[in-house]
Amino acid sequence: MRISKKILLTTLPLTVFILLSAGGVTYYLSYNAFTDMAEIWMETGLLEAVMTVTEHENILQKPENENAGVRQAESDMIAAMQSVKVGKQGYVFAVDVQGIIVAYPDKSLTGVNISAEKWFQRVRNTKNGRIRYAFQGISCMAMYAYFPARKWYLFAAVSENEAYRTVRHIGIYLFSLAVPGSTIIFLILIFLTRHLTAPLKQLITGAERIGQGDLKTRIFIPRGDELGRLADVFNKMAARLQETLAMLQSREKLFRSLIENASGIIIILNHDGSIRYGSPSVRRVLGFEADGIVGRDASEFVHPDDLPNLIEIFAEKIQHPGDIQSEEFRVRHKDGSWCVLETVAKDLLDDPVVEGWVFNLRDVSDRNQAVSQLRESEEKYRNLFESAPEGIIITTLDGEILSFNKAFMKIFKIGDKNACPELRADDLYADPGKDRSEMIRRIKKEEQIENYEQDHIDQSGRVFPASRSLRLIRYEGKLCIQTIIRDVTRIKKMEAELRNYAENLERMVNEKTGELKSANEKLSATVKSLEETREQLALNAHQSGMAEIAVSVLHNIGNTVNSVNVRASRLEEMLGTREIQSLNKIHTLLQSEWPDPGKEGSGERKEKLLDFFSMIIGILKDRNNKFGADLEFIGNGVNHIMEIITIQQKYAGLRGYETRVSLNDLLKDSAEMLMDSLVKRKIELKYSFNEIPDILLDKNKMMQIFINILKNAYETIDMAPPENEKKIYMTTSVEKEDTGEYIQVMIRDTGMGLTSEDRKKIFRFNFSTKGRGTGYGLHDAANYIRAQEGMIDLLSEGLGKGACLIIKLPNPI
CATH class of the missing domain: 3.30.450.20 (PAS domain)
Structure with a gap:
């Protein structure tokens, strides 16, 4: 057998095995590679979905977005989440912990309950992981994570058909291709696997570093494919996370600053x-x-x-x-x-x-x-409202009565507040069509009206004049009219009586003056005739020695002089004392009954009328004083004649005398009477008396004037700034003026002083700078001093700088 065959027989099975193994390995590696890639797609999509939902949740939790529509915000969150891509056909969906689908690409499945699905029951036992499942007849694979802020499970899913489509094709190609094709595919797959896994490993490494908190990490994959785009998305995600972290840190610093301060x-x-x-x-x-x-x-x-x-x-x-x-x-x-x-x-x-x-x-x-103080203030106001001596009513502009006090009920004869439920403001006017319409027009224009007089009608039908002061106020959320009303029936009646009295007063004064002058002339002539008769009779009696005749005549003269003295006493009683007392009573009544002088118009009328009566009373007093002095002189003369007659009858003779007053002694006596008050206040009293002649004065009257002046001095020292000295200086001297020579008394204190405006009014009746008292003392003193043809003045450099009162009386020498 040839070596080539051996090699062939040896290598062929091995080659086939290798090819089959390579095909299997190639298929296995491809399967794992696409599985890893699908998982990376899902992991990336899930991470991006979590970040998107987290970002929208953070925006939703901002204070300025608390009032925004929650449903709209959730809708935006779901839309942003579903915009995340997972592969080409993958998707992201959300299911709440109850198994209700919150978001799904197929809108018809939103709200479907999948809690019975076995794969979801496995998901509910963990917070995150991977899972393969079949839903709607489609086998899928997914990665999920639990989002606690919304109690959702977020899924990034792809179908297995999409994930392994390429792998299946590769298997078909592997089995359809020959060994060279399989080898080439195997090599290509190995190359592709290495080519794909390198950037994926780089992405995973970057994700791990970001997961460890290094948000500065950036992944550089210079490719134009999905991995390159995925790297860009990853880098953008890291940048957004870094910005979000910086914003959260800044916000945390802001909130910490707000909480700490x-x-x-x-x-x-x-x-x-x-x-x-x-x-x-x-x-x-x-x-x-x-x-x-x-x-x-x-x-x-x-x-x-x-x-x-x-x-x-x-x-x-x-x-x-x-x-x-x-x-x-x-x-x-x-x-x-x-x-x-x-x-x-x-x-x-x-x-x-x-x-x-x-x-x-x-x-x-x-x-x-x-709040407690406000309630007390409201209760105090309500008590003042109810106990006010003048009627107070609050009405709307259209005449509805909202409230009134007891004085108002008394004025309008209302027995019970609930007795007249249909009573309106129009019912209070004698002519509502005219009077109330005019009042409404004025109050809308001026907002405040003082002393507005109109005729009114009470519940008994009596028509009476009333003075009203009105102002617009806000009451119970409405624009209303507050009216202070006063029944001036007595004032009107008094004014009429005063006008009649004033018309007859001058005539009465003139008549009385004429009577007094006539009586004075008759008395003067009688006294002169009696003096001449007395001297002549005394001389004749002395010359002739006819003492008995002189005594008889003097007796007859004494009877006549006695009749003259009785007539003088009757004239003195007729000096208008009753009229002055009546005027004083009217003066006092005006002061107590006249409306509040602080209201517009009322104060000016009252002041003019009081000044007029003060002037009339002063004139009557001056005339009475003068006529009284004349009658006193006549009486003294008559008494002197009687004394002379008595002496002549007893054959003895003493001349009459006049008592004069030492002003120095009078000042000392007056100060001594107030010494306890001065010592108590630690006020130092200093005298500087020069030698001055005695002067004919009413000792008791002058002492009372000095006492009043010294009392005013230590009272104004009480009101002075604490740094002022506590001293009173009293000085007497003789001063020469263009009009003659005067005895001058000067009383200076270190008290509060007074303004130039107050100085002009200081001797006016009923004026006082002390906020209390009657303001009568200096007024009375000025009247008496001027009646003695003297002068009185009060000097001051201003508040806090003391004052100096100067009295000048004519020198009798």
Whole structure:
């Protein structure tokens, strides 16, 4: 046998075996290669699908997207997921844990329950893996992964027909080709396998590095086929992951900054009530360090009285899961005090990242105190509203009555608030068509009206005049009219009486003045005649020695003089005291009954009318003082004559005398009466008295004036800045003026002082800078000093710089 045959016989079976083995190995290697490639397709598609879903879930969880449509966002997520390609005909689909298909290329299968499928039951026991299954009559292979955020299983699947189509063709070709073809195919397959597995290994290596966290990894496969595109997709995916990680780190830094600087507290509780996390604001609100409360039971910090309610809330939420919307309870501060915290909690026990209750708490102690004060203020306003002496009513612009007080009910004779349910604002006017329409027009234009007088009608039908002050307000969410109303029937009646009285007053004063002048002239003539008669009789009696005749005559003269004295006393009683008292009563009534002087128009009318009465009263007082002085002089003269007659009758003679007052002594006496008040206030009193002549004055009146001035001085020192000295200076001197020589009294203090505007009004009746008192003292003093033909003035350089009061009285010498 030839060697060639041996070689042939030897090599042929071996060649056949090799060919068959090569064909089998080629088929096996091709099968594994396409299996690996299919798995890489599935793994890549699954990874890209997971990244796509994760990216959309992160976008959905952004705060600014919380209000966006959830369904639309899920729809976008599913569309983006299904856009991922797995091979040429592969696809990605999602099934929830209940076995309901969430997303599938065939839309008709969306929502189908596949929980009964055996292959899905195997999937539910693991989080990720590979699986072969048959669905809808198609054998498929897939890789899957569990997505906890949505509780979905994501599948990247390809059909086995697509995966092994080429392998089957290769098997047919292998068996149809001869040994050279098989050898060539085997070599080509080996080459192709190596050519394909190299970049795949590079992809796997890159995926492993990315899986280890190295997102800077890039895979470079300079090919234009699927592997090249897969490498590009891989690189883009890594870049997106890197950007997402950077964004998450930036967002984490932002959220950490917000949490650390937030005014409220964020606390995470475990399921057993222990504190797992506390934000840094715990220290600012409760005084504890955030790390110091971690691990401690939250009930340690809750007030014992609030703890049962909090436990009840948690028990209810355990049975019926849900968030805690808003609750308030007291929490212990580190210093032992209790803070009122408002809490909003969210149940995230099922969240694999949080696994606890998230509490947002903020200190509402100040808010609750403000609410309490607001309630007190509202109650105080309601009490003021109900107890106000003037009627108050709130109505809408169309006349609906919303509220009124007791004074309003009294004015309009309303017995019960519920007695007139259909009462409207129009029913309060005597002529609603005219009066209310005019009022509505004005209030809309001016928004506020003061002292608007109109005729009204009460429930009994009585028509009466009323003064109204109106303003637009917001009440119960509506634009309304608040009206303060006052019955001015008495004021109108009083004004009419005052007008009549004022018309007759001047005539009465003139008549009384004429009577007093006539009586004064008659008395003066009688006194002069009596003096002359007395002197003549005394001389005749002395010359003739006819004492008995003189005594008899003097007796008769005494009787006549006594009659004159009685007549003078009657005239003194007729000096208009009753009229002045009536005017004072009217003056006082006007002050108490007139509407609020702060309202527009009312204050000016009141001030003019009061000034007029003050002037009339002052004129009457001045005239009475002058006529009184004359009558007093006449009376003194008559009494003097009587004394002379008595002396002549007793054959003895003393001349009459006049009492004069030392102003220096009067000032000292006045200061001595107030010394206790001055010492109590630690006020130093300094005198600087010069020698001055005595002056004829009403001692009691002048002392009262000095006492009032000194009292005003130490009261204004009480009001002065604390750095001011506490001193009062009193000085007397004789000063020469162009109009003559005067005795000057100067009282200076270091008190509050006054403005130039107040200085102009300081001697006006009823004006006071102290915020209390009657404002009568300086007014009365000025009237008396001027009645003595003197002068009075008050000087001040301004507030806080004290004041100096100067009185000048004519020197009698």
